[in-house]
Amino acid sequence: VKESLEVSANRETPAFFPAGDxxxxxxxxxxxxxxxxxxxxxxxxxxxxxxxxxxxxxxxMCRLLSADGxxxxxxxxxxxxxxxxxxxxxxxxxxxxxxxxxxxEWLKTNDAHDFVLLGSCFGARSALxxxxxxPELAAVVLICPPVRDFAMGERTSTxxxxxxxxxxxxxxxxxxxxxxxLFDRESRKTYKRIARAKFQTISSRVMGKDSFRRRxxxxxxxxxxxxxxxxxxxxxRDVPVLFLYGRGDEFFEEFEEARSGRLGAVIDKGRHLxxxxxIEGRLHGFLSLDVQDKVLQIIGxxxxxxxx
Amino acid sequence: VICAPVLAELVANYRREVLLxxxxxxxxxxxxxxxxxxxxxxxxxxxxxxxxxxxxxxxVAARHLGEKAGTRMIAFAGTRLGGLxxxxxxxxxxxxxxxxxxxxxxxxxYFRDVYRAYLMNNLKENESTSATARSLADELSAxxxxxxxxxxxxxxxxxxxxxxxxxxxxGVAPRSILLAQIGxxxxxxxxxxxxxxxxxxxxxxxxxxxxxEREAWWLTGDQWRTxxxxxxxxxxxxxxxxWLAEEFAKRGVSA
Numbered sequence: 001v002k003e004s005l006e007v008s009a010n011r012e013t014p015a016f017f018p019a020g021d022x023x024x025x026x027x028x029x030x031x032x033x034x035x036x037x038x039x040x041x042x043x044x045x046x047x048x049x050x051x052x053x054x055x056x057x058x059x060x061m062c063r064l065l066s067a068d069g070x071x072x073x074x075x076x077x078x079x080x081x082x083x084x085x086x087x088x089x090x091x092x093x094x095x096x097x098x099x100x101x102x103x104x105e106w107l108k109t110n111d112a113h114d115f116v117l118l119g120s121c122f123g124a125r126s127a128l129x130x131x132x133x134x135p136e137l138a139a140v141v142l143i144c145p146p147v148r149d150f151a152m153g154e155r156t157s158t159x160x161x162x163x164x165x166x167x168x169x170x171x172x173x174x175x176x177x178x179x180x181x182l183f184d185r186e187s188r189k190t191y192k193r194i195a196r197a198k199f200q201t202i203s204s205r206v207m208g209k210d211s212f213r214r215r216x217x218x219x220x221x222x223x224x225x226x227x228x229x230x231x232x233x234x235x236x237r238d239v240p241v242l243f244l245y246g247r248g249d250e251f252f253e254e255f256e257e258a259r260s261g262r263l264g265a266v267i268d269k270g271r272h273l274x275x276x277x278x279i280e281g282r283l284h285g286f287l288s289l290d291v292q293d294k295v296l297q298i299i300g301x302x303x304x305x306x307x308x
Numbered sequence: 309v310i311c312a313p314v315l316a317e318l319v320a321n322y323r324r325e326v327l328l329x330x331x332x333x334x335x336x337x338x339x340x341x342x343x344x345x346x347x348x349x350x351x352x353x354x355x356x357x358x359x360x361x362x363x364x365x366x367x368v369a370a371r372h373l374g375e376k377a378g379t380r381m382i383a384f385a386g387t388r389l390g391g392l393x394x395x396x397x398x399x400x401x402x403x404x405x406x407x408x409x410x411x412x413x414x415x416x417x418y419f420r421d422v423y424r425a426y427l428m429n430n431l432k433e434n435e436s437t438s439a440t441a442r443s444l445a446d447e448l449s450a451x452x453x454x455x456x457x458x459x460x461x462x463x464x465x466x467x468x469x470x471x472x473x474x475x476x477x478x479g480v481a482p483r484s485i486l487l488a489q490i491g492x493x494x495x496x497x498x499x500x501x502x503x504x505x506x507x508x509x510x511x512x513x514x515x516x517x518x519x520x521e522r523e524a525w526w527l528t529g530d531q532w533r534t535x536x537x538x539x540x541x542x543x544x545x546x547x548x549x550x551w552l553a554e555e556f557a558k559r560g561v562s563a
Contacts, residue, residue, distance in 0.1 A: 009351040027349055050322050052348055054458045059349055079534060081322055087534045289455040 011066060019102030025082035026075030026103060027051060028110065029062040035069025038138060038307070039112035041103050042074045043123030045144075046090035046152045047285055050081035053120070054286045057295075061118070064296055068304065071112055075103050077126075090122050092224065093149035097130035104134050114138045116307060118299065121146065121251075121284060128230040131239070139240045139307045141299055144284040146251045147258045149224045157194040220261035228262050235270025240306040243276045244298060246283030246291070275302065309370045310341045311362075311386035311394040315422065315459040317525045318348060321387050321409075323535040324544065328385070331549040337556065338377035342369045354460050355453065358468035359393075359415065366397035381561045383552055388412050388525065389469070392477055399479030405555040406483055407548055408474075410490040410523070413499055415469035419444050419461070425526035426456045457526065475506065482511035486551045488544055489518045515551065519544045 011030045016023050042061050044053045051058055051074040062072035077096045078085035104115055114136040119127035124145035131137060150158040164172075172178060182188060234241055245252035259267060267274050279294050286292050310325050312318050329339040344365045345352035370382045383405040386394025391411025398406045412418035423444040444461065447454040453462045478485075485507065489500050496504070496518050504514045521540025535541045 009349060012349070048319050050319055052319060052322075054316075054319075055460065056348060079536070082326055086536050285458070287458045289458060289460055292458060 017106040022078040022085035029066040029072040037113040039071040040116040043119030045121030090152035095126035100130035248282040311390035313388035340373040396477040414473040
């Protein structure tokens with residue numbers, strides 16, 4: 001990994017290109033020895049959404065992959081980093097597929113013929129969401145993709161709303177620690193968010209959108225329909241997909257839970273092309289150097305094996 | 309020349325620096341942002357980075373901006389550890405105006421604070437707290453680098469930064485300084501107020517502002533919002549760009 005990082009910035013070109021009304025910024029790393037005009041697009045997660053990612057992991061990823069013969073592109077979403085525009089919110093139900101498509105269109109004008117999409121968390125969901133609009137897909141790498149839809153900052157509140165009963169909420173609300181925190185403005189905001197998420201879950205049940213009322217609704221109705229549909233499309237298109245999680249990731253637990261339902265059926269259908277790899281501990285957020293090195297290693301190996 | 313902070317703070321401050329650059333450009337002031345060697349999109353490894361290499365990079369950036377934009381006067385702006393770099397680089401370029409956003413007052417305390425963020429994260433995640441009695445120096449005594457929440461703190465940067473203080477870095481020639489505190493309080497914290505007094509006694513012209521903004525440099529919580537929607541960011545950018553335009557005008561440098 002370290003040797004591959006010797007690929008230097010002088011193989012890189014900054015680029016500005018249109019995406020709807022916005023102008024996006026990206027950096028293209030040219031391959032050391034080209035591998036059939038294949039390009040990798042790296043999509044960052046919402047927690048560290050610039051083209052750098054944590055500890056410049058995206059920079060390192062691009063330089064590593066360019067040593068393997070790929071053109072590699074990292075970019076800033078609209079409203080992030082150097083790109084123009086404004087981000088309303090990072091919501092997994094509305095990932096930034098338009099930005100991704102704009103990147104691939106620009107890459108095509110720079111002689112890229114087919115694409116590998118490589119995204120983490122929100123970036124993974126953007127890669128999935130954008131995949132139907134990119135006919136020339138060689139592979140998709142999904143690092144810690146959440147399988148539910150929620151907005152950034154609402155991960156915990158929406159998970160609790162799904163997992164806890166109303167009586168659990170009442171018990172928790174009466175805990176002295178919680179009552180004490182009601183004097184803090186920021187804590188009040190958090191509690192409000194939690195209460196809103198629970199209210200929405202209950203209303204959707206009452207309105208018959210969940211299994212509480214309708215017995216024909218699947219038990220995994222919390223699972224993102226788009227997630228399942230897009231993965232199914234990729235399986236039908238024979239596009240290799242790598243899922244990469246940490247075994248300690250909250251998102252991995254949900255992924256495993258979802259595999260017992262509709263998601264499992266899709267993965268079974270595409271099992272010759274869908275790989276699931278895990279590493280020890282938490283991967284989400286790339287919170288350790290060891291995890292970052294493992295991710296670089298696994299992705300490099302998988303691409304060499306699957307996208308020769 | 310904008311001297312970015314490092315580690316997680318580079319990403320946390322990124323958009324604010326872009327917004328400041330746009331605001332300055334709109335006033336006809338050329339801006340150069342850059343990444344130090346071993347950081348961001350630049351070449352090199354963080355293991356080779358030192359405080360001196362950061363200052364040298366800032367001066368290279370200033371020279372490049374001078375050549376490209378034909379500027380007669382260059383101001384430096386820096387955030388957190390970048391504030392120390394901006395102060396030191398600026399001291400070598402005459403009486404250039406200096407902008408400091410929530411600067412580290414000394415590097416030793418800065419690294420102590422960064423290590424605290426690591427301990428706080430461990431507490432939050434219910435991980436071992438046995439490290440509370442340790443320090444970054446202890447961690448680095450056993451290894452050349454320390455993994456701090458996925459960022460590598462390397463011994464060359466740490467050791468070359470120790471003992472560096474903002475006041476010392478400013479040099480002896482008095483300059484105009486804009487000092488912006490970013491935090492929850494309207495009142496300037498005592499460390500900044502004392503600094504302002506001491507620098508004024510040395511002939512520096514210091515204007516201080518307290519920007520009310522909940523800033524978590526290392527630990528992003530549930531309260532994440534885009535910079536464009538933050539009142540604090542808007543004030544920070546407006547105050548800074550107005551102040552710099554005024555300083556340039558005072559020196560007869562027109563846009």
